[in-house]
Amino acid sequence: DCRGCGREPIIVETSGFDFNDFLRLLAIPSIERFCLTTTDRTVLDFDKFQELQDGNTLHLMQTEDQELLTATEEQISFTPHYDTLVRSGMYEYYASEGQKALPYALAELIDNALSATAHNKGERTIELRLLFDDTLGKPAVVFVDNGSGMTSKQLNNWAVYRLSKYTREDVKFKSDHQGYVRPKAVPRSINSDISCFGVGGKQAVFYIGNSTRMITRPTGFPDVHELIVSKEDFERKEKNKEDIYSGVIHNRKVGDSSHIRKESEFFLQDLIAEETEKESFTAVVITGIPPEHTTFLKNDFNSWTRELAHIYHYYIHGHNGNVQENNLKSDINIQISLREKPTKCPRVVNLREVDNDMQTLYINSTADTFEFKACTVSGGTVEGVLRYHPFLYDRETYPRGPLSLLAPTDDEVEDWESVAGNQANGRRHIFECFWNGRLIPYTTVAEFEWCQRPSKNSTVPVECYRRFSGVLFADDRFQVSTNKLTFMDLELQLHHKDTIFTRIVNGQEQRGIKKEFNQWLTSCHEHLDKQVHFVGFNGTISRTDM
Amino acid sequence: DCRGCGREPIIVETSGFDFNDFLRLLAIPSIERFCLTTTDRTVLDFDKFQELQDGNTLHLMQTEDQELLTATEEQISFTPHYDTLVRSGMYEYYASEGQKALPYALAELIDNALSATAHNKGERTIELRLLFDDTLGKPAVVFVDNGSGMTSKQLNNWAVYRLSKYTREDVKFKSDHQGYVRPKAVPRSINSDISCFGVGGKQAVFYIGNSTRMITRPTGFPDVHELIVSKEDFERKEKNKEDIYSGVIHNRKVGDSSHIRKESEFFLQDLIAEETEKESFTAVVITGIPPEHTTFLKNDFNSWTRELAHIYHYYIHGHNGNVQENNLKSDINIQISLREKPTKCPRVVNLREVDNDMQTLYINSTADTFEFKACTVSGGTVEGVLRYHPFLYDRETYPRGPLSLLAPTDDEVEDWESVAGNQANGRRHIFECFWNGRLIPYTTVAEFEWCQRPSKNSTVPVECYRRFSGVLFADDRFQVSTNKLTFMDLELQLHHKDTIFTRIVNGQEQRGIKKEFNQWLTSCHEHLDKQVHFVGFNGTISRTDM
Numbered sequence A, B: 001d002c003r004g005c006g007r008e009p010i011i012v013e014t015s016g017f018d019f020n021d022f023l024r025l026l027a028i029p030s031i032e033r034f035c036l037t038t039t040d041r042t043v044l045d046f047d048k049f050q051e052l053q054d055g056n057t058l059h060l061m062q063t064e065d066q067e068l069l070t071a072t073e074e075q076i077s078f079t080p081h082y083d084t085l086v087r088s089g090m091y092e093y094y095a096s097e098g099q100k101a102l103p104y105a106l107a108e109l110i111d112n113a114l115s116a117t118a119h120n121k122g123e124r125t126i127e128l129r130l131l132f133d134d135t136l137g138k139p140a141v142v143f144v145d146n147g148s149g150m151t152s153k154q155l156n157n158w159a160v161y162r163l164s165k166y167t168r169e170d171v172k173f174k175s176d177h178q179g180y181v182r183p184k185a186v187p188r189s190i191n192s193d194i195s196c197f198g199v200g201g202k203q204a205v206f207y208i209g210n211s212t213r214m215i216t217r218p219t220g221f222p223d224v225h226e227l228i229v230s231k232e233d234f235e236r237k238e239k240n241k242e243d244i245y246s247g248v249i250h251n252r253k254v255g256d257s258s259h260i261r262k263e264s265e266f267f268l269q270d271l272i273a274e275e276t277e278k279e280s281f282t283a284v285v286i287t288g289i290p291p292e293h294t295t296f297l298k299n300d301f302n303s304w305t306r307e308l309a310h311i312y313h314y315y316i317h318g319h320n321g322n323v324q325e326n327n328l329k330s331d332i333n334i335q336i337s338l339r340e341k342p343t344k345c346p347r348v349v350n351l352r353e354v355d356n357d358m359q360t361l362y363i364n365s366t367a368d369t370f371e372f373k374a375c376t377v378s379g380g381t382v383e384g385v386l387r388y389h390p391f392l393y394d395r396e397t398y399p400r401g402p403l404s405l406l407a408p409t410d411d412e413v414e415d416w417e418s419v420a421g422n423q424a425n426g427r428r429h430i431f432e433c434f435w436n437g438r439l440i441p442y443t444t445v446a447e448f449e450w451c452q453r454p455s456k457n458s459t460v461p462v463e464c465y466r467r468f469s470g471v472l473f474a475d476d477r478f479q480v481s482t483n484k485l486t487f488m489d490l491e492l493q494l495h496h497k498d499t500i501f502t503r504i505v506n507g508q509e510q511r512g513i514k515k516e517f518n519q520w521l522t523s524c525h526e527h528l529d530k531q532v533h534f535v536g537f538n539g540t541i542s543r544t545d546m
């Protein structure tokens, strides 16, 4: 459209005209006395006019720098750049520098698979396959789960950045829509409700690689749906001035890999051949993996699988965790496999077999526990456990390790104390925190007033206050950051003066947590700490037999 | 389009038809023998067909659950949800829980103003006005700068999420486009090049409030451009199934406020009246401020302005910082004003007047400095300064405070040592870090090997190693996270074995930094630390005059 100086704005189609036609159309007596500019005041001539796209607002002026007599309205569009998807993960996972962020990106896809398998009738199987065998094609990171899969509409929604579970309409017909339902309360909130912001999967896949093929079959339907989202596609579409966020879903029958033609993708044929065994599934196939990721995944296999076993500890072991006689068999299998050269034997590990993740270490060295519950003013519930790691004969049994909140050096117990005791706020951070059953790795919570070492009149030695670790299970009322690395305000809420703590013994609430705690700690010390006392010095005896 | 079982796919327009027409059009003999489904296998009937939008892929089947004989392609669109803008800031600024995030959101808009005023001929003025006076309208947070402003195309680009300076084309005609130019090297990299990812402004405004009016006049042009982006607009557009990311730029002459009609926005009239005084400017007017923000901004005025003075310390004081006799007059004015009730006198502070921000405290207690430079393998340059805070007579002069890296309690020097010395990696974090001259608040860097306390053979007492603070100035080769709260890999790069450190004395590079440092520290101790020694005990004298 074209709006002018003093005249009423007039709407004119510019397409199909050249500059001179257009001037004639406007019935401008002589171009010498007028000039036609964009709203950026670029004076149009024959060439610039050609470059112009449709839908522009133009000003017809007497002089180039004349004031606008009437205001004009200009229609614009500001669709987010595709870096919104492509680069989102990059900066999201770097919440803290120097940290290895890749395990947390992998976790996002395991989160999705846990959500998707939540209503499975039988076993829940989540596989992470690292296909780094050149003879099968280019390097690929593949997640396969036997969950509910996605309809084509849900697959479409998968790709929509920031479409959260609260706003999503997953069906093509309004009448079929069901709103978000909050999960039921279950012990330690292991409710598999860990898909929420509509960003995790997209951020993760573009952090792991640069192209993703989603392959999915929804429960109860005969079709498989495929969607590819890739950086290259985005770049091509931008170059060709196509709609950046348009894509194509390929609908096909189960097991049909006739569309896979590139040699570099032959590993997909095996994957598609497996489809016939499953009623429903989702496979996330990520390629374009940068070499630093493949190197890390190969070389640090033990450490990142341990990290994952820690994050999902209570999903894979049940709500009591990895206790010695576990009668809470979990039906969740998270299986990791790594294939390198064809000659090299593949590495396979079920996360349940990992026995050196931090939670396992804490649990294995626990001599007694103290369970409690916290209810916050805003309606959130947190279950908590304190675990006593006694002193046995000649050493502390508090677990040590790179991921321990307390990392004492082997021989200096004195040093250990100073490390543990001197947090910024004077409180020791003892709690690892789980949200809907899943570890939120960067948030740790400081001890509460009722379990803090009293400044005087303590009935137990001070070192006992260093012998317990803790874990908190927050329910879905608490919020976490989109990268699931930190809680938003768990600590603030818990340390709020109106938060109510109660000890739980055999499912029963007890009154007076401070006293209860004190009795527990005293009893732990008296019954569990075993110290060799050297009482009464009898002089030195020289052994003559040596 | 409509693709079938066995037949070739056929493209059919569905709009304008009802279900029965459509069946006739397909020439389906009898609907009893066929069914028409969506790709989600919803069987269509008269009502569902009405609900259908154009551009759907439909399957014509013999039975509802028949396999697809030929694969079909379905066109989809996955434009990011508007929460991409609206909620982005919320989780971005919560990088660490319990932190007051608002000052960092305000900083994003000051960053933009600093970038925009970088090429100003005269004074650079950046105002932050908090209009919390009900008599003028609803609460508003307003930023005004006298920078280069934006053309309507640039204003359009402002709204595009993730359009970074590297990919942006800020002109309507390709021929006018100039690519991104790296800033020239200046002392301490105070280059005003702190606009980069295309997210900061949007995240910040939606964190601060829920509606933003951008008002801007580009240098050399007679027009003012206005654009409103608001949560309410987004919601309305979604409800009406309009294009979510479409908007309107209002082009008008300078000083024309005839479009402001709502009483709640009368404060805009004053703002627009000021326009005539400026050649170019940008005003960011944020409304819909939640009460917790207004409360914080009012009650914690001193603390958040101090925080801002700290972030921009070297912009407002020049590259030597807030030294006593400053002959490097900076031409950057960052002015904060707060208006509350009409009866209450407005509070006004120029950030340069703040004299208790951490950098000022460090600088004021410095007795000597040690300057150095670090060059990393990837081509980055970091300038560094160590500052010696001597022991004077009866106390340490190392500044203390809530924002100090070292927060010793008043009377326990012993405690102080244990706090400072026991970082996770055994190194003391002493460096505050600036990126292109701007503080990156959550990244602190540990001391380097050459300035670490040697395990033996130290020529100076150990406590001297606790008497220096440090600051690092990283250039634009280093990357920061999009929320500008942390560096991506500054610490990793600096502690890389191939990073070369050199001492700088009067602009000259010296060799052997470890030896140079040792000499400097020894000399600081010998000449600057002044201790009252009580030598020789002469017995106790009772004062009889008391």
Ligand SMILES: Nc1ncnc2c1ncn2[C@@H]1O[C@H](COP(=O)(O)OP(=O)(O)OP(=O)(O)O)[C@@H](O)[C@H]1O
Pocket: A108, A111, A112, A113, A116, A145, A147, A148, A149, A150, A154, A157, A158, A159, A163, A164, A165, A194, A195, A196, A197, A198, A199, A200, A201, A202, A203, A282, A482
């Ligand atoms: N493995 C899967 N099986 C079935 N549906 C899936 C799977 N992965 C993703 N989805 C669907 O895609 C949606 C988007 O996933 P994405 O991880 O991007 O966001 P989200 O899980 O909703 O939120 P978050 O940001 O918390 O990860 C999910 O909500 C879910 O509906």
Ligand SMILES: Nc1ncnc2c1ncn2[C@@H]1O[C@H](COP(=O)(O)OP(=O)(O)OP(=O)(O)O)[C@@H](O)[C@H]1O
Pocket: B108, B111, B112, B113, B116, B145, B147, B148, B149, B150, B154, B157, B158, B159, B163, B164, B165, B194, B195, B196, B197, B198, B199, B200, B201, B202, B203, B282, B482
């Ligand atoms: N005060 C201003 N004056 C002139 N132009 C501005 C101003 N504020 C923003 N802009 C323009 O709008 C663009 C987008 O701003 P925004 O803060 O959203 O992202 P950015 O500054 O480019 O990157 P980031 O803030 O993420 O580092 C800027 O690059 C700049 O071109």
Ligand SMILES: [Mg+2]
Pocket: A108, A111, A112, A194, A195, A196, A198, A199, A200, A201
């Ligand atoms: Mg997810």
Ligand SMILES: [Mg+2]
Pocket: B108, B111, B112, B194, B195, B196, B198, B199, B200, B201
């Ligand atoms: Mg910015």
